[in-house]
Amino acid sequence: MSVQVWTFILVGLSFALYIGIAVWSRARSTGEFYVAGKGVPSLANGMATAADWMSAASFISMAGLISFMGRDGAVYLMGWTGGYVLLALLLAPYLRRFGKFTVPDFIGDRYYSKTARVVAVVCAIFVSFTYVAGQMRGVGVVFSRFLGLDIELGVLVGMAIVFFYAVLGGMKGITYTQVAQYCVLIFAYLVPAIFISILLTNQPIPQIGLGAEYAVDGAKQGVSLLDKLDGLSTELGFATYTDGSKSTIDVFFIAMALMVGTAGLPHVIVRFYTVKRVRDARISAFWALLFIAILYTTAPAVAVFARTNLLQSIPGIAYEKAPGWFKNWEDTGLIAWVDKNGDGKIQYDGSGAAFVGKPTGKDGPDARPARSAGGERLWDNAPTANSNELYIDRDIMVLANPEIAKLPSWVIGLVAAGGLAAALSTAAGLLLVISTSVAHDLVKKTFHPDITEKGELIAARIAAGGAVVVAGYFGINPPGFVAQVVAFAFGLAASSFFPAIILGIFSKRINVYGAISGMVVGILFTASYIIYFKFINPADNVPENWLWEISPEGIGTVGMILNFIVAIGVSLATPRPPEAIRTLVDRVRYPRKAMAEEGS
Secondary structure, three states: OOHHHHHHHHHHHHHHHHHHHHHHOOOOOHHHHHHHHHOOOHHHHHHHHHHHHOOHHHHHHHHHHHHHHHHHHHHHHHHHHHHHHHHHHHHHHHHHHHOOOOHHHHHHHHOOOHHHHHHHHHHHHHHHHHHHHHHHHHHHHHHHHHOOOOHHHHHHHHHHHHHHHHHHHHHHHHHHHHHHHHHHHHHHHHHHHHHHHHHHHOOOOHHHHOOOEEEEOOEEEEEEHHHHHHHHHHHOOOOOOOOOOOOHHHHHHHHHHHHHHHHOOHHHHHHHHOOOOHHHHHHHHHHHHHHHHHHHOOHHHHHHHHHHHHHHHOOOOEHHHOOHHHHHHHOOOOEEEOOOOOOOEOOOOOOOOOEOOOOOOOOOOOOOOEEOOOOOEEOOOOEOOOOOOEEEOHHHHHHHHHHHOOOOHHHHHHHHHHHHHHHHHHHHHHHHHHHHHHHHHHHHHHHOOOOOHHHHHHHHHHHHHHHHHHHHHHHHOOOOOHHHHHHHHHHHHHHHHHHHHHHHHHOOOOOHHHHHHHHHHHHHHHHHHHHHHHHHOHHHOOHHHOHHHOOOOOHHHHHHHHHHHHHHHHHHOOOOOOHHHHHHHHHHHOHHHHHHHHOO
8 A cells, every 4th residue: 555545544543543532531520621630540641741742843853853963953852851850850749739720820829919820821822832833833744745735734634633632622631642642653753763773773772773883785884873874974065963063052051941941831730730649740750751761762863864864865866766755755845956057966965055945935834846837946046056956854854764764655654643643742732721721820710710610611612722723823834843943932931930930839938029020031031032033033043143152942041040030039129928828838848748737
């Protein structure tokens, strides 16, 4: 069977599974809609947390980043993994002990203010929509290549599926759906990685294959795989793959922004509200970290495998003899070629970008190559003055890798199903954060405290529906490639939520004035920096123009520091929090003592 038939079968079966689980586990109360009734087993919650956190950025884009950036791309690997450790050890047990529904719930009650709650809601919605844009782009990339649909139609299909099980099932439905999605995505990620590791190194374990000896048709070549890739890279004019070019300060700030951003992501934090006890939160954090590590330790190997196969299969071949996978991806606009020297061969080297901007001048992955009446390729944007003739979108590397390696069609279809599972699982979690923030924190806690539970549940479902529509728009008009957009969301979370949560747990002196001032200053500074360099003046987005050579992906760390300084300074200059709040902090910090006092 063809790749498309296998993809339809595997994607169709996985979608049917998700919908069936949503119907079986649909929410019947606000408690089930918001936190799954606080009755999810630790193992299942760990698996759901892993799926919720490992988004399209982890499945689709992270290995692509490492493929193109080499050692510099490992900053995403370190930041996201380290961030989850920080979240599991430093925040999760305390937030579970607090026992509310949402992060704005914690902010509103800890800082005894409706204004603080509203500011937290705005931050949560801003972060979540930025994050969900990356997920919907991932959905569009998969649909456009493997199911032959336009980007817009693919995003609409993804919206419909997420709408069904997010609106119907709430957190309860999403949790058990994410358990299934984790199984799909991790199987889809590991199977091609194992196959390709065997083909390139004779090693079935990708993590070992990464450092193993390069092999061709089973015969060892006397050189390590990484040395082989370094040689291929330098021959074509690229930087040595295992060397980095980013400044040390930028690497540090990006890694830190990703770490503390992870610890401040509302859709991950809420996962620890869905278990029965604080002990279960700790156990589910352990399981989640283990499940995450399976993919994250495999990603560098996948990146190296993909880059090696790409550099061996494309540069220097005649366009007419280009393999089928190349022309299939070319139809999506995510690979583009222009014959600058007229020799009919594909020249791919490190001399610079092949085009000014996107190949056809369109903003998004739906760009299509135009052809003249004689079949000559035409481009809206003129090629740049260098010898590189090939544009490759880094988001395709994981998805195209099985095709480049000539793996069976069912493996290619499986990877497509895995990519959709990764994107949809995180999108659902983010949309639920948006809907609960609106229904619970704005409607119930702020503007309409007398609303019935049924009315609140209806409001949550309406908010979820509205959030799906907005998310679909961002999927059709994404502000960047998947991992880049997600990095922005982490920076925004780092600069807004993380200081307020940390100080709220570990300091009795921080008050409402400090928390609000810190969140506002942190997120405004970070958002302004990102918007200026990425959208207002992208031409200025070079290290020479950055503040202390810190890129927009790492500026969230500076925003976080400003948040801490403002929050502490303002709190010290204003009255102490009420005694009841200081008692609440003790209750959250010392759960055993509180449980003894309560007779638990």
